[in-house]
Amino acid sequence: MTMTTHTVRLQLPESLYIRLQQAAQATHRPLDDVLLHAVQVGSPPRWDDAPAEFQADLAALDRLADEALWYIARSHKTEADMERYQELLDKNANGILSAEERDELSQLRLEFDRFMLCKVQAAALLRWRGYQVLPPETIISPGTLQAH
Numbered sequence: 138m139t140m141t142t143h144t145v146r147l148q149l150p151e152s153l154y155i156r157l158q159q160a161a162q163a164t165h166r167p168l169d170d171v172l173l174h175a176v177q178v179g180s181p182p183r184w185d186d187a188p189a190e191f192q193a194d195l196a197a198l199d200r201l202a203d204e205a206l207w208y209i210a211r212s213h214k215t216e217a218d219m220e221r222y223q224e225l226l227d228k229n230a231n232g233i234l235s236a237e238e239r240d241e242l243s244q245l246r247l248e249f250d251r252f253m254l255c256k257v258q259a260a261a262l263l264r265w266r267g268y269q270v271l272p273p274e275t276i277i278s279p280g281t282l283q284a285h
Contacts, residue, residue, distance in 0.1 A: 156181055159200045164266060182261035191251055195258045209259035
C-alpha cells in the first residue's frame with residue numbers, strides 16, 4: 138500500500154521554528170519528521186505561560202535529549218530539603234518564623250516551584266516525544282507538603 142504525500146509550503150513564526158528545530162536536534166530526528174509529528178499531535182508543550190522567573194529554565198528543556206529529560210522527570214528533592222521546607226511552613230503557620238527563616242522559606246519556595254515546574258515540563262516534553270510517562274502528580278515528590 139503506497140501512501141500519497143503532498144508538499145506544503147508553510148511560514149512559521151521564528152520562535153516556533155526554533156523550538157521545533159531544537160526538538161529535532163535533541164531527538165536526532167529530521168526536522169520534517171518533527172514537523173509531521175507536531176501536525177499530528179500538536180506542538181511541544183508551551184512554557185511561556187509560566188511566571189517570567191521560570192521561563193528561561195523551562196525553555197532550556199526544549200533543547201535537552203530524552204535521557205536528560207528522563208533524569209529531570211524522575212528526580213526528587215532530598216528528604217532533608219523536604220523536612221526543612223515543611224518545618225519552615227509549620228513555623229510560618231504558627232507565626233514563629235524569624236526574619237532569616239522567612240528569607241529561607243521564600244528561597245526554598247522559589248526553588249521548589251522551579252523544581253516542580255521543570256519536572257512537569259520534562260514529563261510533558263517526553264509525552265510529546267512519544268514516551269509513556271506517569272501522570273505528573275505521581276512524579277512530583279514535594280506534592281505531599283502542606284502549604285500554609
